[in-house]
Amino acid sequence: MSSCDAGCVPWSWKSEGWRVVAEAGDGRTAVELAIQHQPDVAVLDLAMPEQNGLEATRRIVAEVPATRVLILTAHESEQVVRESPGCRCAWLPSEV
Numbered sequence: 450m451s452s453c454d455a456g457c458v459p460w461s462w463k464s465e466g467w468r469v470v471a472e473a474g475d476g477r478t479a480v481e482l483a484i485q486h487q488p489d490v491a492v493l494d495l496a497m498p499e500q501n502g503l504e505a506t507r508r509i510v511a512e513v514p515a516t517r518v519l520i521l522t523a524h525e526s527e528q529v530v531r532e533s534p535g536c537r538c539a540w541l542p543s544e545v
Contacts, residue, residue, distance in 0.1 A: 470482075470486040470488050471485070471486050471488075474498070475497050475498040475499035475500065476493070476497040476498070476499050476500030476501055476502060476504060476505035477499040477500045477505070478499070479491065479493055479497070479500075479505050479509070480500065480505050480508045480509055480512070483509045483512070483513050483516055484509075484512050484513055487513050487515065487516060488516055489515075489516065489517065490516065490517050490518070490519055491509055491516050491517075491518045491519070492518075492519045492520075492521060493505055493506060493518060493519070493520050493521070494520070494521060494522055495520055495522035496522065502520050502522065503520075506518045506520065
């Protein structure tokens, strides 16, 4: 699952064995699709319309506990993670 417009999942992910089960253009739809498809991994952006990535992550891990969420973002503030209790996420500096 990707939180982007249809068709933006990198081709390389599809060719490397990832099976994309759904794509969403906003956080609210990403949550609905995660509940419906129960993926192993949901790939979200931090900044999404309708519902931001942290709130979507909270809802996904509450509704589909087996799903792990990977948040990809250009946001560089560790404060975002500190302010996100219950998200089960980690922060990596942009140099990684």
